[in-house]
Amino acid sequence: MPKVNFRLDGTLYAALTRRARGANLSLSGFIRQLLEQAVDERKRYVFSSQDEILATSIQILSIVATSVGQQSPKALEQGMAQARAILAERGLLGGEDAL
Template structure:
């Protein structure tokens, strides 16, 4: 395997690191996947299966949150606080504290 070294500004590295964490990959593995995508002759998106799973999970959680919110607004509020804490631990919240 060939090794390539290059410099990134801090902000770009931080964004790559956050995305890599979200994909459950190291930064190196994530960048390799991005490069594979750029060079894929068929133009496929490397992370499509993960995106499809994420979209389904978001839809399911939205339905559950709506139902819980109608039955118990306090339970929804507590669940959202726990979710924000988990997202913050993984670096998936924007600087304003909202989900990215």
């Protein structure tokens, strides 16, 4: 198997490392999948095997959040703050108020 070496700036390296950790992949495995996506003629999303699980999880969490919010707005607020912190730690928020 051919080997490729290249340099990254610190910010990009940190972001890729967080995203790889969030996807439960090694950095090399994550970058390999990104490169596969870049050359895929059908332009499909490489991580599509997890899309169904993600969609189902979002639906379930939305139902739970609605229920918790109706019963205890303060508990919902605390849960959302925790979710923001976890997502930020993994580099999965687009901005400060993405959630």
